[in-house]
Amino acid sequence: MDDFKPQIVAFCCTNCASSAAKVSHGMKKALPDNVKIIQVPCTGRIETLHLLKPFEEGADGVYVAGCQADSCQYIGGITKAAKRVAQVKGILEGLSIEPERIDVFHLSAGKGQEFVEVADRMVNTVKGLGPVLTAPNRN
Amino acid sequence: MIVAESKPIKELLEMVKGFKKILVVGCKGCVTVCNVGGAKEVAILASTIRISGKKEGLDLVVGEHTLERQCDPEYIDELKDIIGDYDAVISIACGVGPQFISERYPATKVFPGVNTKFMGGAVEHGVWSERCAGCGTCVVHLFGGLCPIARCSKSLLNGPCGGSSNGKCEISSDVECIWDTIVLKMMEQDRLDELMEFRPPKSWTTARDGGPRKMIREELVK
Ligand code: SF4
Ligand code: SF4
Numbered sequence: 040m041d042d043f044k045p046q047i048v049a050f051c052c053t054n055c056a057s058s059a060a061k062v063s064h065g066m067k068k069a070l071p072d073n074v075k076i077i078q079v080p081c082t083g084r085i086e087t088l089h090l091l092k093p094f095e096e097g098a099d100g101v102y103v104a105g106c107q108a109d110s111c112q113y114i115g116g117i118t119k120a121a122k123r124v125a126q127v128k129g130i131l132e133g134l135s136i137e138p139e140r141i142d143v144f145h146l147s148a149g150k151g152q153e154f155v156e157v158a159d160r161m162v163n164t165v166k167g168l169g170p171v172l173t174a175p176n177r178n
Numbered sequence: 179m180i181v182a183e184s185k186p187i188k189e190l191l192e193m194v195k196g197f198k199k200i201l202v203v204g205c206k207g208c209v210t211v212c213n214v215g216g217a218k219e220v221a222i223l224a225s226t227i228r229i230s231g232k233k234e235g236l237d238l239v240v241g242e243h244t245l246e247r248q249c250d251p252e253y254i255d256e257l258k259d260i261i262g263d264y265d266a267v268i269s270i271a272c273g274v275g276p277q278f279i280s281e282r283y284p285a286t287k288v289f290p291g292v293n294t295k296f297m298g299g300a301v302e303h304g305v306w307s308e309r310c311a312g313c314g315t316c317v318v319h320l321f322g323g324l325c326p327i328a329r330c331s332k333s334l335l336n337g338p339c340g341g342s343s344n345g346k347c348e349i350s351s352d353v354e355c356i357w358d359t360i361v362l363k364m365m366e367q368d369r370l371d372e373l374m375e376f377r378p379p380k381s382w383t384t385a386r387d388g389g390p391r392k393m394i395r396e397e398l399v400k
Contacts, residue, residue: 088218088222091222091226091229092225095229130222133187133188134226134230171229172232172233
């Protein structure tokens with residue numbers, strides 16, 4: 040399992056997570072190259088289908104990185120995204136796929152280090168689970 | 179609208195186990211409005227089935243199609259050129275849909291993707307509530323425009339039972355006692371005396387109890 044490099048898709052809101060990404064870039068904190076970033080104006084726009092499609096296309100994990108719940112510019116974007124992530128966790132469970140393969144993280148705009156930490160954390164979690172194809176059947 | 183909810187994915191996958199080509203058919207009517215069976219939900223279910231296929235190492239073909247309605251034969255006809263390409267069809271319309279598809283395409287194996295719940299409406303975003311039990315002879319005007327048949331747990335017609343408490347029904351504190359609401363409304367409209375009139379037992383022959391129902395409008399029949 041050691042050489043398994045999980046493919047991860049991260050949906051990030053332009054306001055918070057992406058500015059954190061810029062800061063991390065400035066700090067020369069490298070984001071793992073197996074994390075593919077998709078920027079969205081607000082995480083509230085991310086629909087259930089958007090979260091499922093990466094799994095359909097072969098991703099091993101997906102996460103949403105957005106604002107703190109009380110600092111979303113569009114009021115409730117990240118809260119909506121968190122509910123959809125919870126819905127997809129339920130769908131994955133129904134398929135006997137570990138729900139830990141999808142998650143949501145609340146970041147602060149200036150904290151580049153946090154942005155990289157979250158990516159690393161997700162890579163490690165999914166690495167521990169292995170590829171979706173060999174996910175153990177759980178009842 | 180008719181309100182439905184998705185069947186658990188595990189149950190659905192068990193139903194279509196062994197089928198390699200599956201068509202998911204949605205409906206743009208009620209089930210689109212209650213976010214359970216429209217084009218969006220067709221895409222979500224199809225994607226979910228594909229992911230399960232990937233996980234199990236199965237080579238599944240999952241098609242998607244959403245009809246204007248599944249309760250009119252002319253729209254069901256629209257499937258005629260594609261339905262033959264599939265071994266199984268999952269309809270995510272209300273219970274009418276899978277039956278209309280089964281009747282029109284006798285060779286096709288059809289599965290219901292949703293559980294049809296009730297006739298009602300959205301009381302807030304994401305919350306639906308029952309309003310009508312389809313009794314066939316509407317009497318809501320006698321009760322301040324509110325239906326005790328669909329909304330009282332015992333379908334009482336002559337006032338609340340002894341279990342009504344602080345506006346809640348005795349079956350659960352989550353259920354409104356509609357009789358409490360009816361009485362308050364009639365008081366507000368200064369019509370409380372109308373509730374004193376005895377309502378004899380309703381004839382249920384016009385409801386489902388009278389057997390499967392059919393309606394014929396001669397002026398519309400070709
Ligand atoms: S009285 Fe009958 S038709 Fe009218 S709302 Fe109630 S159940 Fe429906
Ligand atoms: S408490 Fe109210 S709603 Fe419940 S059964 Fe009695 S009258 Fe009907």
